[in-house]
């Protein structure tokens with residue numbers, strides 16, 4: 001009783017706000033119903049039937065949103081404007097999807113797609129790590145942020161042709177302590193996926209260094225033609 005009175009009092013002075021629109025919310029956690037309506041969710045059937053990644057080195061990719069409209073804006077705010085709360089809010093949906101659709105896979109660790117140390121200096125945080133942290137926490141699997149490393153600074157994949165994307169990323173990723181991933185099943189996490197090149201090169205580095213299997217989870221799937 002005392003607790004709920006105290007909570008009510010707290011909510012008067014510190015109301016819960018939606019991380020996407022900053023409007024006051026009644027419920028605790030998540031985003032407000034009107035923001036949720038604007039999110040471009042992918043139908044699960046379409047995710048599993050997506051043959052875009054068929055010949056790549058990871059087993060399967062799971063994305064929750066199409067990279068368009070409001071989702072695109074929120075991800076840009078998260079990546080380029082330092083609005084981490086928006087990234088975390090979207091990541092909760094990915095965490096739910098991983099819990100539901102990857103429930104039969106016994107992951108040993110969650111690994112974010114790394115950024116080069118020089119890029120990290122400029123940006124101050126790795127957005128893939130923010131997402132991976134939310135997912136790892138939700139599925140109770142250890143997060144490993146220093147096993148997969150980026151060795152060379154690469155051009156942004158966006159805007160490059162498929163062949164250029166491959167060359168751009170060739171030899172870009174490595175594993176710092178291979179013994180720690182030997183025989184392990186890894187969930188690799190990033191913000192968006194287009195052709196899957198980045199995920200492919202990361203997964204390849206993990207597999208070459210002894211990982212048993214790599215699955216991927218990304219917030220959003222971009223249109224190949226965009």
Ligand SMILES: [Zn+2]
Nearest residue numbers: 018021032035
């Ligand atoms: Zn909202």
